[in-house]
Amino acid sequence: MRRGFFQLAVCISLMLLSYSAMAANFVDELDGENPALRESAGVCWTNGHQGLAACFNTTTGYLKYASSFFPAEGTIGFYLKPQGGYTIIDTAGRKAASAGDMAITLLDSKQIRFRVYNATTKEWHKLTSNSYLNEEKWYYIAVSYGSQGMKLYINGQQDGTFDYEGDYKKGRNINRNLYMGDYALDSYSDSILGAVDVLKVSAYQSDLSVISAPLSAPVPEPSTFAAMGTGIVSAFAFMRRRRK
Numbered sequence: 527m528r529r530g531f532f533q534l535a536v537c538i539s540l541m542l543l544s545y546s547a548m549a550a551n552f553v554d555e556l557d558g559e560n561p562a563l564r565e566s567a568g569v570c571w572t573n574g575h576q577g578l579a580a581c582f583n584t585t586t587g588y589l590k591y592a593s594s595f596f597p598a599e600g601t602i603g604f605y606l607k608p609q610g611g612y613t614i615i616d617t618a619g620r621k622a623a624s625a626g627d628m629a630i631t632l633l634d635s636k637q638i639r640f641r642v643y644n645a646t647t648k649e650w651h652k653l654t655s656n657s658y659l660n661e662e663k664w665y666y667i668a669v670s671y672g673s674q675g676m677k678l679y680i681n682g683q684q685d686g687t688f689d690y691e692g693d694y695k696k697g698r699n700i701n702r703n704l705y706m707g708d709y710a711l712d713s714y715s716d717s718i719l720g721a722v723d724v725l726k727v728s729a730y731q732s733d734l735s736v737i738s739a740p741l742s743a744p745v746p747e748p749s750t751f752a753a754m755g756t757g758i759v760s761a762f763a764f765m766r767r768r769r770k
């Protein structure tokens with residue numbers, strides 16, 4: 527009896543420990559200007575997935591986060607309502623890549639591409655979504671990177687095919703700032719167009735608390751119920767896949 531209680535206590539402690547280890551270590555709700563958190567230029571604010579969202583209606587708008595927000599390995603997630611443009615997140619800028627720099631972009635085909643640069647082979651490791659996104663619809667995008675390799679998730683489901691996988695190299699430039707929208711330091715203006723909401727960053731790879739964000743939206747729109755249904759179906763599909 528006492529031994530059983532002890533085992534239960536150990537079990538609960540381990541669960542709590544693993545839960546705290548899974549917690550995302552940085553969340554930006556993107557509910558408006560916040561100079562203490564990040565710099566902003568040319569960004570508008572609109573009704574978001576949760577509260578407000580950052581909107582990008584020119585190719586020069588950006589939000590800039592200090593390099594401390596960009597872990598050497600981990601998971602990054604955010605809601606995206608895509609309309610066009612190119613750069614969603616960039617740490618290097620065009621033609622200035624070095625080890626570990628990464629970018630998340632929206633292709634003309636409305637596929638998501640996640641790239642990490644290998645300075646040894648001078649190649650970008652490119653992982654491109656098999657899903658094609660629709661405009662005016664919210665998606666939850668997450669990427670994981672580090673020693674376990676690169677992974678891409680759309681609405682909680684792993685997605686993507688490598689155009690070039692090669693020898694993935696862990697690590698990054700410690701001093702790289704993280705830009706959302708246009709990378710302001712290069713000579714290109716190529717921000718995504720559309721809206722981004724709730725940026726989550728975790729120093730843990732494949733962090734479930736970042737990958738499996740709920741799709742339910744508090745914004746009362748008829749399409750919300752369809753999105754919730756899709757989210758629930760996705761969650762079940764995800765759980766079924768996890769069990770295998």
Ligand SMILES: [Ca+2]
Binds near residue numbers: 555556
């Ligand atoms: Ca928000």
